[in-house]
Amino acid sequence: MKTMLRRHVLKGIGGATIALPVLESFMPRRALAAGEIVPPYAIFLRQACGVGCAQNTDLGAEPERFWPTAEGPLTDATVGGRAVDELSAHLDRLLVVGGINMQDFNYADGHARGALQLLTGQGPTVEGVGGDSEANGESLDNRIGRELNEGGRDSLFLYAGSPGGWLGGPCISYRGPAQRRAAISDPRQVYMGMMGIDEAQFEDLAARQKSVNDLVRGQMQTLMARPELSKADRDRLDLHFQSIRDLENSLSCNFTAEQQAMLDGMSQGYDSDDGNAVVEAAKAHMHIAALAVACGYTRSVALQIGSGNDGSTRYANLETGDLMENYHFISHRRASHDSTGAIIPNADLLHHYVDRHFGRVFAYLLDRLAEYDLPDGTKLIDCGVSVWCNDDGNGPGHSPRNIPFVLAGSAGGFLRTGQYMVMPDEINIARMLNTIGSAVGLRKGDGSYIDDHGDASLPRSVLDQLIAS
Numbered sequence: 362m363k364t365m366l367r368r369h370v371l372k373g374i375g376g377a378t379i380a381l382p383v384l385e386s387f388m389p390r391r392a393l394a395a396g397e398i399v400p401p402y403a404i405f406l407r408q409a410c411g412v413g414c415a416q417n418t419d420l421g422a423e424p425e426r427f428w429p430t431a432e433g434p435l436t437d438a439t440v441g442g443r444a445v446d447e448l449s450a451h452l453d454r455l456l457v458v459g460g461i462n463m464q465d466f467n468y469a470d471g472h473a474r475g476a477l478q479l480l481t482g483q484g485p486t487v488e489g490v491g492g493d494s495e496a497n498g499e500s501l502d503n504r505i506g507r508e509l510n511e512g513g514r515d516s517l518f519l520y521a522g523s524p525g526g527w528l529g530g531p532c533i534s535y536r537g538p539a540q541r542r543a544a545i546s547d548p549r550q551v552y553m554g555m556m557g558i559d560e561a562q563f564e565d566l567a568a569r570q571k572s573v574n575d576l577v578r579g580q581m582q583t584l585m586a587r588p589e590l591s592k593a594d595r596d597r598l599d600l601h602f603q604s605i606r607d608l609e610n611s612l613s614c615n616f617t618a619e620q621q622a623m624l625d626g627m628s629q630g631y632d633s634d635d636g637n638a639v640v641e642a643a644k645a646h647m648h649i650a651a652l653a654v655a656c657g658y659t660r661s662v663a664l665q666i667g668s669g670n671d672g673s674t675r676y677a678n679l680e681t682g683d684l685m686e687n688y689h690f691i692s693h694r695r696a697s698h699d700s701t702g703a704i705i706p707n708a709d710l711l712h713h714y715v716d717r718h719f720g721r722v723f724a725y726l727l728d729r730l731a732e733y734d735l736p737d738g739t740k741l742i743d744c745g746v747s748v749w750c751n752d753d754g755n756g757p758g759h760s761p762r763n764i765p766f767v768l769a770g771s772a773g774g775f776l777r778t779g780q781y782m783v784m785p786d787e788i789n790i791a792r793m794l795n796t797i798g799s800a801v802g803l804r805k806g807d808g809s810y811i812d813d814h815g816d817a818s819l820p821r822s823v824l825d826q827l828i829a830s
Contacts, residue, residue: 482815
């Protein structure tokens, strides 16, 4: 198994700290030979309300618009016209998995059952209370951070969308039974924590149109002047420092009048019902996620967009650019949070547009991860696994069956890639969670794969079909 190498860190004025990516020039040869570069990580992107897929509803038959056309190798032909074709640039890195089912615990609500079970594999602490439910166990993202992060540092839990709403907004990450984690919405908070600067330093940098790179300028110049530094490492450092600067720009740290206005927009973005603003905030979170795993800050990130039922976000119509009805209404095909509202014309197609928004946001994350070249010739995206997952299987019915899982990256060769696979019937989500946990390095005391995540009544062994031989 790959192991974490000690990272180089630049420390500068006022306690500012920049952790660096792994550099081949300072690595022991044995590490390069053994591929001990970056330990596996997991980044989860959660979508609510199911996907636009083939089904019969009370409004008639709906066509398939999400899943590939055939099991087996993913090709442009098998994903063409489906929402997953938004990921065409990364087909050889994908593992699209169908046939995963939620357990039908008594949450008395399809959204609670899906969102709270998604990463915990657990039922509710109190049955039958719907929107007041809490999960009865720890979520996988939190467990990865607790067991694998240096010093047990908390994993990152980032949220874009209205802070309230069904299930109280952020709801997928748990420390334990009924111990829901608070999410961070403002990407500046995560950035400041990673860089070791406070609000005053951040504001000062912004006011002077400076970067945190400037706080470590002396050490940076000394490092870049070292004769043993390879060209590849210089390129990696250039990318790393530029990524930091790009992130700062996305946070509006350069403080022109226009950018200050953008900062105001970003602030609204993670607390807004405007889907365009929410998507932009989510992209800022993905810059944070990529930088955080690149420099070893964390091995787990959970990204949630929208509340428990994403019942207020209005995503853009991909044809007109206009904001559509809120996503939950569209998923119900009616202008209501139940089945009583007026029919929304072409709602199944509009649901597909929302799926494509999520596909594009996920592709944005994968593009950021793929920018990082590692000293052993691999890329950061391949060292871990990024997961686009959903609370439900489809729209109006919010079925607990056939929950979409789109995995990207092999976690250092652990997982199969380039495939669309449909699991045999009755495979529950706990088995998928134990597989992902094992892929990123969670182990039992005897060193074997974990089989203890999720409710103890469920089968929890790993899915051998997903593991590369």
